[in-house]
Amino acid sequence: MGKRILVSPLNWGLGHATRCLPIIRSLVNQGNKVIIAADGGALSFLQKAMPELEFIKLPGFNATYSKRNSQALKIAISTPRALRDFSNEHQQLDTIVKDYNIEAIISDNRFGCWNKNVKSVFITHQLHISIPKLWRWTAPIVNSINYSYIKHYDELWIPDAEGNINLAGALSHPANLPIKTSYIGYLSRFYADSLPNNEKDxxxxxxxxxxxxxxxxxxxxxxxxxxxxxxxxxxxxxxxxxxxxxxxxxxxxxxxxxxxxxxxxxxxxxxxxxxxxxxxxxxxxxxxxxxxxxxxxxxxxxxxxxxxxxxxxxxxxxxxxxxxxxxxxxxxxxxxxxxIYNDESDNINTFLERWCKTI
Missing domain, CATH: 3.40.50.2000 (Glycogen Phosphorylase B;)
Incomplete structure (x- = not known):
């Protein structure tokens, strides 16, 4: 019998939503009931990509960037609001879990989307946060905060290869990992043979x-x-x-x-x-x-x-x-x-099939 799984991507551009799409498709194809909790462009993208699914509008932290080349000060100023927004989305998620009988949660970089009563997964490729040179002294603090939020989750999924030939380098390969971790390979909504041989016009x-x-x-x-x-x-x-x-x-x-x-x-x-x-x-x-x-x-x-x-x-x-x-x-x-990159689109299907048996 299929599971009721909530998928919630961060709304910073469309990237988090697009990389969740192969996970969503695979879960649906395996007979699970997938419910999407998102907002903004991420919500719109997934509604157009898979209109047959059930959607919930779940507002999250919406970063604003400076017009200047450095974003560090802007991010520092917005930190209190971010922490408040993480708390708010966590409270809203508790209600969603009860109302929709959610059995598992997959959160792509949304720090508040976890619940202590159901299996909760966090997706990120940034375990080691890259800090501007001027602010590098804050790196231990920033990475400690990052890990403290990830530890609320039961599992960590990293969309990268585990070995030396990988895409994210030091970002996804820290010295120490915070919780049970799986390197799940590259996530793309496309298939390896989907590119036609068009005229270059x-x-x-x-x-x-x-x-x-x-x-x-x-x-x-x-x-x-x-x-x-x-x-x-x-x-x-x-x-x-x-x-x-x-x-x-x-x-x-x-x-x-x-x-x-x-x-x-x-x-x-x-x-x-x-x-x-x-x-x-x-x-x-x-x-x-x-x-x-x-x-x-x-x-x-x-x-x-x-x-x-x-x-x-x-x-x-x-x-x-x-x-x-x-x-x-x-x-x-x-x-x-x-x-160079061993990119097998079927890997995620096998991984998710095994994971669903643990819910």
Whole structure:
């Protein structure tokens, strides 16, 4: 008999929702009743991806980013509100567990989504929090707080490989792990054979993502520079709730607020060059589709800065800082990522089948 499982992704961009999608699909295909608790763009994305499921609006901590390159002060100021929001979502979750007879919880980076009476799982690839150099003295405190919240959960799932050939480096491979941990491999909503062999008729595919205002800042940089070149540019805005389109675009630019998976893979296949943030979920999708890209990490988002530089130094992806971006300097390694990363999309199905038997 199937289990009643609540899945709750964080609403910071769409990445947490997209990487939960293969977990949700697998659980449903195995006969479980999956209920989604989310808010904002994450909720909208999953409602469009799997409209047949039951959805609950569960507000969570919504980070706001500075227009400056450093986010440390902004994050420090918002910490009291974050702690309050974690407590509020935990109280709301207790009610949801009772009202919906939840038997297990899978929380993707939502610190308050656990319940002492049901099996609770926390998903993250950040066990070692990357701290800006000026604030590095706070690292022991920050990592201690991170672990203190994770310890409320019964299990920790890390979407990465356990061995030396991995995607997140030091972020996902700390010296000590806080609770029972499983490295579950890369999570992508795509399949390894889902990329068609299209004609390359798009010069630059720009995949925007992440929180405001930095998403819009990069979008404006891209559009401003598009006036200086003739090449064809397609921009995916990552705004599933937005109904308005950008006005007064250069003739060589096409924008989409949001596209479904089929159109996304067709655009990726048609692009000579891909430009995107250094978000972890985007990187997992690109590995699954065997496409490298030019990474522009969100300024001050130390996780993305670490990942982008880490993969650039390995010669796997291109990279530059946002303030240095210029189309003329875009250089992407021509490399077979599948020959480096052992990415088996069926691994998660086997893992979840075993896990469901423990509920």
């Amino acid at each position: 798009i010069d630059y595919l720009v995949i925007l993502s992440g929180p405001e205002p930095q998403r819009t800042i990069l979008e404006k940089i891209i559009i401003k520079q598009a006036y200086t070149i003739k090449e064809k540019i397609v921009i995916l805005r990552a705004m599933p709730d937005c109904l308005n389109m950008i006005k007064d675009l250069p003739d060589n630019v096409t924008t989409f607020n949001h596209v479904d998976d089929e159109m996304f893979v067709n655009l990726v296949s048609s692009a000579r060059n891909i430009i995107c943030r250094g978000g972890y979920s985007s990187l997992m999708d690109l590995i699954r589709l065997n496409r490298s890209a030019f990474l522009i990490p969100t300024p001050g988002q130390t996780e993305q800065e670490y990942l982008s530089q880490y993969l650039f130094k390995k010669g796997l992806f291109g990279y530059c800082r946002q303030k240095d971006f210029n189309f003329k300097n875009v250089a992407i390694p021509q490399i077979n990522l599948r020959s």
